[in-house]
Amino acid sequence: ARSVSLPLPVLGADVRVPLVTGGEVSYAALDYAASAPALRRVWEDVAAYAPYYGSVHRGAGYLSQLSTDLFETSRADVAAFLGCRADDQVVFTRSTTDSLNLLAAVLPTGTRVYVFETEHHAALLPWERQEGVSVTYLSAPRSPAAAVRTLEAALAGQAADGPALVCVTGASNVTGELWPVRELAATAHAHGARIVLDAAQLAPHHPVDIAELEVDWVAFSGHKLYAPFGSGVLAGRADWLRAAEPYLAGGGASRTVVRAADGGVDVAWHTTAARHEAGSPNVIGVYAIASACRALTEAGFDALVEREQELIAAVRAGLADIPQVRVLSLFGDDAPRVGVLSFVVDGWNSSHFAAALSAEYGIGVRDGLFCAHPLVRTLLDSEASEPGECGAPDQAPGGSGSLNAIRVSFGAGTPDEHVERFVRAV
Numbered sequence: 001a002r003s004v005s006l007p008l009p010v011l012g013a014d015v016r017v018p019l020v021t022g023g024e025v026s027y028a029a030l031d032y033a034a035s036a037p038a039l040r041r042v043w044e045d046v047a048a049y050a051p052y053y054g055s056v057h058r059g060a061g062y063l064s065q066l067s068t069d070l071f072e073t074s075r076a077d078v079a080a081f082l083g084c085r086a087d088d089q090v091v092f093t094r095s096t097t098d099s100l101n102l103l104a105a106v107l108p109t110g111t112r113v114y115v116f117e118t119e120h121h122a123a124l125l126p127w128e129r130q131e132g133v134s135v136t137y138l139s140a141p142r143s144p145a146a147a148v149r150t151l152e153a154a155l156a157g158q159a160a161d162g163p164a165l166v167c168v169t170g171a172s173n174v175t176g177e178l179w180p181v182r183e184l185a186a187t188a189h190a191h192g193a194r195i196v197l198d199a200a201q202l203a204p205h206h207p208v209d210i211a212e213l214e215v216d217w218v219a220f221s222g223h224k225l226y227a228p229f230g231s232g233v234l235a236g237r238a239d240w241l242r243a244a245e246p247y248l249a250g251g252g253a254s255r256t257v258v259r260a261a262d263g264g265v266d267v268a269w270h271t272t273a274a275r276h277e278a279g280s281p282n283v284i285g286v287y288a289i290a291s292a293c294r295a296l297t298e299a300g301f302d303a304l305v306e307r308e309q310e311l312i313a314a315v316r317a318g319l320a321d322i323p324q325v326r327v328l329s330l331f332g333d334d335a336p337r338v339g340v341l342s343f344v345v346d347g348w349n350s351s352h353f354a355a356a357l358s359a360e361y362g363i364g365v366r367d368g369l370f371c372a373h374p375l376v377r378t379l380l381d382s383e384a385s386e387p388g389e390c391g392a393p394d395q396a397p398g399g400s401g402s403l404n405a406i407r408v409s410f411g412a413g414t415p416d417e418h419v420e421r422f423v424r425a426v
């Protein structure tokens, strides 16, 4: 393997795992899209802070004051990382799923939501269960330009009055393909709609600047951004967040609570991000996210992108040489993408294939439908080979024959040896 200087080392490089064929090998973590390893720098920051841990917003002692300060400084660091506008709020959540469910919960009554059927379930499913919210599911576009046209047609067909929200991914967790976020935001705004960006897969690989992309909200998860300590972010416009009932009721969200004359309680809720952060917050997780944001900014996305594009090229070239491999793509070979790629292998059950990569080569990938069932089914169908061509008896007749796919994903800290071993193993 060529030796490269990795801009951001991660934990786990020395982990050795047993092989079914005997012996052991260093673990090749190629499932960053599910959860990325912690940056060494994040781990060191967390370890340095841990002895000083204290309650946040709830203590007069020195360590409580310190923790409160770190918590709020972390909020400012995340706001800077995302290029937030002056009146944006940064709300700390558990994850992208939690962030998008929070946004769904604060939608004004009567909001029309537009979402592509290709979204991750975290972005696809939270809206419909909200009372007073209607959802339009947009069919899978086969190019970025088609995505913009599809949204334009859907919004143009609706009356422009009343609140509307578009939810879109920045980078697909299945194909790694980038979506035309700025164009979709402009289209949404031209029709009076707002837009939330699911940046779970984009933020670890590219700068996400709210003001520059002109999106209204951004959601992402710490554990995909090299900060696996249980927190996430929803950042963006404050008005709907402020106007809605708190996501959770409890301490921290409430400013004053008094017994009311009618025997109940009168509550004045905070109007800051604290409104939706009831309960003792996860300061370690939040500090870890801020540490990752600082580390990524300091390393510079240019260097990260350049390195990642080398890895993507190596994987794609390697797989292109294997005739039985079909790479899944919505937008085609030339689409810009991040280090996430899904494929099927003719004659193979994807789960068996992924299990073999683990057991025989110490490579960790993911198999399945990747919490994006409509998208993966569409891609598998459109990868159709001749009906009946499929080999394994437990695969579906027709189409590509595959019921699910294999996903390989990587990023900062991935050495050449991991992707070389992967291509060789396939």
Ligand code: PMP
Pocket: 033, 034, 095, 096, 097, 098, 120, 122, 123, 169, 171, 172, 173, 198, 200, 201, 221, 223, 371
């Ligand atoms: N959106 C996308 C594009 C994702 O890839 C994921 C995670 N696979 C999510 C949302 C949900 O993230 P989490 O599981 O951290 O809530």
